[in-house]
Amino acid sequence: xxRAVMAGGISRIRAFTEARPDKGAVRIALRLxxxxxxxxxxxxxxxxxxAGVQIVSPTDFLTNLLVPAGHLAGPGLEAGQRKDxxxxxxxxxxxxxxxxxxxxxxxxGHVLAMEAIExxxxxxxxxxxxxxxxxxxxxxxxxxxDPRFDLPTVGPGTLEAMEESGAKVLAVEAGRTLIxxxxxxxxxxxxxxxxxxxxVNSQKSIDSGTMGEGVSAEGDPACPLP
Numbered sequence: 001x002x003r004a005v006m007a008g009g010i011s012r013i014r015a016f017t018e019a020r021p022d023k024g025a026v027r028i029a030l031r032l033x034x035x036x037x038x039x040x041x042x043x044x045x046x047x048x049x050x051a052g053v054q055i056v057s058p059t060d061f062l063t064n065l066l067v068p069a070g071h072l073a074g075p076g077l078e079a080g081q082r083k084d085x086x087x088x089x090x091x092x093x094x095x096x097x098x099x100x101x102x103x104x105x106x107x108x109g110h111v112l113a114m115e116a117i118e119x120x121x122x123x124x125x126x127x128x129x130x131x132x133x134x135x136x137x138x139x140x141x142x143x144x145x146d147p148r149f150d151l152p153t154v155g156p157g158t159l160e161a162m163e164e165s166g167a168k169v170l171a172v173e174a175g176r177t178l179i180x181x182x183x184x185x186x187x188x189x190x191x192x193x194x195x196x197x198x199x200v201n202s203q204k205s206i207d208s209g210t211m212g213e214g215v216s217a218e219g220d221p222a223c224p225l226p
Contacts, residue, residue, distance in 0.1 A: 005058050006149040057147040062178065067154075067198040069174035073186045074195035077169070081136055083109060085171045085199065088138030096142030102152050105167065107135040120154075121161035133166020140173045140201065147176075155180035159188045167194070174198035 049055070059066060077085075084106040091104045091111055101115030105127035112135055113127035120139060127135050139152045154172055162170065170189070172179075177198070179185055189196045 001053060003054050003056050005056055005061070055148050057151075058178075059147060059151070065178045065180065065182070067172050067174050067177040067179050069198045069200050072196040072198055073189035074169075074193060077195060077197075080108060081169050081195070084136040085138060085169065085197070087111070088136055088171065089140055089199070089201075092138050092140040093143055096140065097144070099142065099144075102142065103137065103139045105131075105135050105137050107131045121157055124158070124161040124165050124167055128165025128167065133168070135165065135167040136169040136171065137162060137167050138171045139177065141176045145176070152177040153180060154178075154185065156184055156188065159185055159192060159194065162194055163192055169195045169197070171197045171199050174200050176201070 087109065088104045088106045088111075091106075091114065092102060095101050095104060095114055101123070103115035103120045103123050104111060105113045105124060107127075110131070112131040113123045115123040118126070124137055127137075137158075139154060141152050145151070152172060154170065154177060158170065162168075175198075186196065188194075
């Protein structure tokens with residue numbers, strides 16, 4: 001075997017509390033300055049690379065699972081939701097630069113929750129407890145994201161957590177987010193009245209005031225996303 005793909009999720013809480021490392025894991029750990037996601041996964045990839053196994057991106061084989069750009073399901077956006085998406089993208093990029101998480105939940109201009117060790121779904125549930133229904137969930141890749149691992153991923157579990165918390169918008173990065181069981185997700189979003197959007201990251205500086213193509217910090221009514 002000369003190539004491998006990393007797939008599936010890792011419970012960071014279980015990894016933190018229940019890990020029983022073997023000799024290989026100890027060697028990896030000794031080379032790390034921190035246990036942040038990207039640092040750890042890159043170290044794992046380097047370990048396999050030295051053993052002659054190249055870690056490749058799952059998107060080389062799963063391009064059909066990448067979220068397309070545009071309004072994918074649910075009702076159109078309200079002006080306040082546009083502003084919340086823009087704020088969520090701004091904060092998600094800052095959070096990603098720190099290599100902490102990918103998900104931010106916003107409501108009425110207030111950041112309710114940011115993803116840390118608990119993962120996306122628990123972040124959404126926590127936001128619901130703090131701010132009640134009607135929040136906007138933003139999930140974006142980190143600015144320094146390595147496409148070989150830990151790409152943003154949403155699926156039926158994401159919509160389940162949103163139903164429990166009452167969140168009404170899910171905005172994810174188009175072309176860099178994987179959607180699992182897409183048809184089921186789109187159908188469930190319609191039933192729940194959840195707006196599902198694929199937002200194109202403009203790659204412009206956060207300071208420019210435009211955090212995603214078509215979604216401005218001012219909530220430009222000319223935004224092509226409904």
